[in-house]
Amino acid sequence: MKDTLIKAMACDGHVRIYMCSSTHLIEEARQRFDLWPTASAALGRTLTVASMMGSMLKDEKEQLTIKINGGGPIGTILVDAYPDGHVRGFVSDPHVHYQYNDTGKLAVGIAVGCDGTLEVVKHMTKRDNWRGVVQLQSGEIAEDFARYFTESEQTPSAVSLGVLVDTDHHILSAGGFIIQMMPGAEEEDIVKTEELLKRIQPISALIKEHDSLQDILMNFYDDVRILSEQPIEFRCHCCEATMKRVLTTLPKEERMAMIEQDHGCEITCNFCNERYHFNEQQLRELEDFLDVHAKH
Ligand SMILES: [Zn+2]
Structure with missing residues (x-):
């Protein structure tokens, strides 16, 4: 059925x-x-x-x-x-x-x-x-x-x-x-x-x-x-953008460790277990974006 x-x-x-x-x-x-x-x-x-x-x-x-x-x-x-x-x-x-x-x-x-x-x-x-x-x-x-x-x-x-x-x-x-x-x-x-x-x-x-x-x-x-x-x-509506948003909620030191030590990261969506991989360059671009838009 x-x-x-x-x-x-x-x-x-x-x-x-x-x-x-x-x-x-x-x-x-x-x-x-x-x-x-x-x-x-x-x-x-x-x-x-x-x-x-x-x-x-x-x-x-x-x-x-x-x-x-x-x-x-x-x-x-x-x-x-x-x-x-x-x-x-x-x-x-x-x-x-x-x-x-x-x-x-x-x-x-x-x-x-x-x-x-x-x-x-x-x-x-x-x-x-x-x-x-x-x-x-x-x-x-x-x-x-x-x-x-x-x-x-x-x-x-x-x-x-x-x-x-x-x-x-x-x-x-x-x-x-x-x-x-x-x-x-x-x-x-x-x-x-x-x-x-x-x-x-x-x-x-x-x-x-x-x-x-x-x-x-x-x-x-x-x-x-x-x-x-x-x-x-x-059906889950997670996507790369929602996972990037999750990354931005982490402390900056944690994100920098992902770039400098791990050279990338993998995040899993809790709701559907889908895995998202971000390489070092993508993480650096996200960091640049956050630096420009961060409120001082
Ligand atoms: Zn999901």
Whole structure:
């Protein structure tokens, strides 16, 4: 299945659904960072929910950042999402792998930990930035976001996120959904949704077995109305210029050491792990530029 995101309504417009398949996007993140399986699941679930949250932004210039730190061995998960459906993000330690002994499932809650917070910052264009923080419930990501939507955004929501990892570590399938109750939702809509959540398979299994998100959604409710569909992808907008800007934030002595001792430098973008090399001449030109433009 292609990486896509759809928005839909059901139950006479009382229920809003976001659903996406993100298999290729997570596989790209895995390859870029050499993620081990539990790290793939933790970052993958966060990138998946981020792509759906990005699509909730109203203005194309808006952006949101998710930061999760539960004190676990994976460290911080940091993800950026944009309205056009692209996301980027990383974890502090990609080489993390734990499994639950009883079920054999990837132990995301252990890797992430639950002694900490989930924070969402929305960078808005027409009003002040918005920030919501909740205590982590389990570190398993989906239920932490369900709590975030319900408490911080006052929208009762069910969140399901799944990443299925093969024995050779590549991503077999990944995706997720967010089901939200609209203000006019009635008891029967809530009951219908609760029953749905009990009967369906994990979303990663549904994505693996179906050809399209529409096929999956049609089995969720009997009156699904698709509102929109858009592609999603892992994409970073770093470039040589942004990396040069990073260099200018370093102390001058450090830059001079790069010129005189190392005769060049290599900088890696945190968000996508892309490496940028600058040779001695490029660094000297940057230094000349800074000398001319420095304020005295
Ligand atoms: Zn980058």
